[in-house]
Every structure is written in structure tokens, then in C-alpha cells.
Amino acid sequence: MLKPTLALAAGITLSLSALFAQAAEVLRVSAIPDEAPTELLRKFKPLGNYLEQQLGMQVQFTPVADYPAVVEALATDRLDLAWLGGFTFVQVHQKTGDAIPLVQREQDAQFTSKFITSDPSVQSLADLKGKTFAFGSVSSTSGSLMPRYFMLGDDIKPEEFFSRVAYSGAHDATAAWVQAGKVAGGVLNASVWDKLVANGKVDTNKVRVFATTPPYYDYNWTVRGTLDPALAEKIKTAFLALDPANPEHKAILDLQAASRFIETKPENYQGIEDAARAADLLK
Known part of the structure; x- marks a missing residue:
């Protein structure tokens, strides 16, 4: 009687292990809905394909209904990577304390x-x-x-x-x-x-x-703070490797309205945090 039970338990364990391994191989991505969902998907598809090649894992993009949904999903580890505006990054960072802005478009430093x-x-x-x-x-x-x-x-x-x-x-x-x-x-x-x-x-x-308006820092690609640091580094490297001299890369960059991607850091968004506090939008 014990042998079938043990075999069943082992089978369940193997199935769960396979399930978790499969989940770990999917990069869950979304973006603030500042444009129509169909447009966001159109813009992301070539970038998603590129990231899959560079990372060796499946990349899954899921549109969300509103800005707070992106903040909540990233803060509760239901997303791995998200395209955020400066204010939504500040909200996520305030909520988690460890969200990491990896890269921004070159023009986002003077938006x-x-x-x-x-x-x-x-x-x-x-x-x-x-x-x-x-x-x-x-x-x-x-x-x-x-x-x-x-x-x-x-x-x-x-x-x-x-x-x-x-x-x-x-x-x-x-x-x-x-x-x-x-x-x-x-x-x-x-x-x-x-x-x-x-x-x-x-x-x-x-x-x-x-x-x-006068210029300010804005958009960035942010990862949840609990993401494997090695994977976060690979994602950053992939973005930084996009070369406008490469026709395939330029097509991706053009859809992102980017000349190229550059590194960014949390300190760049202090001005936006100050503006949000002045407008009573942050506690």
C-alpha cells in the first residue's frame, strides 16, 4: 500500500517542480496603459522576441487596465519587469523599497x-x-x-x-x-x-x-526588487546592447520611440517624488 502512495507523492513533487521551473522560465512583463492596449502590444512584440533570444526564456506581455494595477502587480511579485512613468516608479519604489529602475531611453533624461x-x-x-x-x-x-x-x-x-x-x-x-x-x-x-x-x-x-514644459526625468524599465540579480543584469545588458546601427535593433528602438537605452538609477526620480508630495499625491 505504501509503494503506490510514495510513487504518487513523488509524481506530484516532480510535477510541481516542473511547474515551478516552467514559471521561472517566463519573464512576466507589462506597461502603464498610457496608450491603447493594441498599440502597447504592437510596440512590445519585436522587443519581446528580442528579449527571448537574449535571455533564453519565454517573455509574456500582459496589458493592464490602469496605472495602479501595474504598481500593485510589480509590488506583489506578479510582474517581473514593467515599463513605468517616473511617477509610477516612485509609487512602486515607495511601496516596496527595492524596485530597481534598469534603463531609460536617452530622451527620458530630458523629457x-x-x-x-x-x-x-x-x-x-x-x-x-x-x-x-x-x-x-x-x-x-x-x-x-x-x-x-x-x-x-x-x-x-x-x-x-x-x-x-x-x-x-x-x-x-x-x-x-x-x-x-x-x-x-x-x-x-x-x-x-x-x-x-x-x-x-x-x-x-x-x-x-x-x-x-521644462524638461524632467520620466519613463524607465523597472524590475521587481526580488528578481534574481543575475537575470536583472542580463535584462539590462540586453537593452543596452540595442544598437541603432543594426537594422533589426533600429526597428525595435523606433517602436519604443528610442534613439538608444541608457542606464538609470532611483535618484534620477527624486524631482518627481518632490513634485508628487507637493501635489499631495504621496503620503
């Missing part, structure tokens, strides 16, 4: 946001006084936090200055709202604006940029 309008009479933020305005997600660095921070520095309190403040949820949605006249003005990140213009997704005869 900006664009203020846009379809109203011909608007030449500056002052001209939007008493009109409607849209941010992106409330948790977006470039679509909400930093533009708001710079507005407050100019003594513009959005909820008092505009007749109505709305949140579109994503940068491309903000542009669509402004173009459709749903709001008189809005703000979105410079990279998405440039892409929308280049792809003909926004009519520049109707919508135009009227102001640009």
Missing part, C-alpha cells in the same frame, strides 16, 4: 510634455482661463503630475483656473478629445504627440502645440 489646443484664440495657458482642460491619467507623470507641478509653479491651480478639469486616461485619448472639441486644451507627453503627428493620427490643421 517634456506638450500643451495642445484646437482653439485659434489660445496662445498661452492664460488664454485657457475659464475653459475646459484635459489631463491624461491622474497617475501619469507626463500627462498629469509634472504639467500640474509646473502650472502650480506659475500660480495656476487647475481646478480653480479652468471651468472643468477632466482625465482622458491616456495620451492619445487626450489628443482625440482636443481635436474633437470635447475640451479646449490638454496636455500629453512629447513622445506620443510626435508619434501621433508622424502617423497622421492627429490633424495638425485643427490641433497644435502652444506650450512645452
Whole structure:
């Protein structure tokens, strides 16, 4: 009677071992939903294939519903790697204390946001006084936090200055709202604006940029603090190895709106943490 039981137990142990080994061979990746899920998947697919080749493991990308979902999933070890905005990185780092920003695009060290309008009479933020305005997600660095921070520095309190403040949820949605006249003005990140213009997704005869924020640090690829350090190092090396002189690599970089990737560190996002505290968005 004992032999079949032992055999069954051994079989279960082997099955569980195989299951855990398989799970360890999957890199779980996601990104803040600052664009439509289909667009995020399209942009990530070639990068995911590249990472699989470089790491020798399966890479699985899963879109999430909102910004807090990425923060929670990374903080609870349900994700290994995530594309974060500066503010979402600050939130994860505050929640865990050990999340590690590996790399950022070269331009993320000098990132900006664009203020846009379809109203011909608007030449500056002052001209939007008493009109409607849209941010992106409330948790977006470039679509909400930093533009708001710079507005407050100019003594513009959005909820008092505009007749109505709305949140579109994503940068491309903000542009669509402004173009459709749903709001008189809005703000979105410079990279998405440039892409929308280049792809003909926004009519520049109707919508135009009227102001640009000062530069700040923004996006990065972050790993959970409990990830194997050797794997984290391999991921960083893979990103840093992307060479714009290599046509296959350039195609990946172009989809990421990146000239190249460079190393980053938590200290780079101290300014964003300060802005979040000034806006009462962090305890």
C-alpha cells in the first residue's frame, strides 16, 4: 500500500517542480496603459522576441487596465519587469523599497510634455482661463503630475483656473478629445504627440502645440526588487546592447520611440517624488 502512495507523492513533487521551473522560465512583463492596449502590444512584440533570444526564456506581455494595477502587480511579485512613468516608479519604489529602475531611453533624461489646443484664440495657458482642460491619467507623470507641478509653479491651480478639469486616461485619448472639441486644451507627453503627428493620427490643421514644459526625468524599465540579480543584469545588458546601427535593433528602438537605452538609477526620480508630495499625491 505504501509503494503506490510514495510513487504518487513523488509524481506530484516532480510535477510541481516542473511547474515551478516552467514559471521561472517566463519573464512576466507589462506597461502603464498610457496608450491603447493594441498599440502597447504592437510596440512590445519585436522587443519581446528580442528579449527571448537574449535571455533564453519565454517573455509574456500582459496589458493592464490602469496605472495602479501595474504598481500593485510589480509590488506583489506578479510582474517581473514593467515599463513605468517616473511617477509610477516612485509609487512602486515607495511601496516596496527595492524596485530597481534598469534603463531609460536617452530622451527620458530630458523629457517634456506638450500643451495642445484646437482653439485659434489660445496662445498661452492664460488664454485657457475659464475653459475646459484635459489631463491624461491622474497617475501619469507626463500627462498629469509634472504639467500640474509646473502650472502650480506659475500660480495656476487647475481646478480653480479652468471651468472643468477632466482625465482622458491616456495620451492619445487626450489628443482625440482636443481635436474633437470635447475640451479646449490638454496636455500629453512629447513622445506620443510626435508619434501621433508622424502617423497622421492627429490633424495638425485643427490641433497644435502652444506650450512645452521644462524638461524632467520620466519613463524607465523597472524590475521587481526580488528578481534574481543575475537575470536583472542580463535584462539590462540586453537593452543596452540595442544598437541603432543594426537594422533589426533600429526597428525595435523606433517602436519604443528610442534613439538608444541608457542606464538609470532611483535618484534620477527624486524631482518627481518632490513634485508628487507637493501635489499631495504621496503620503
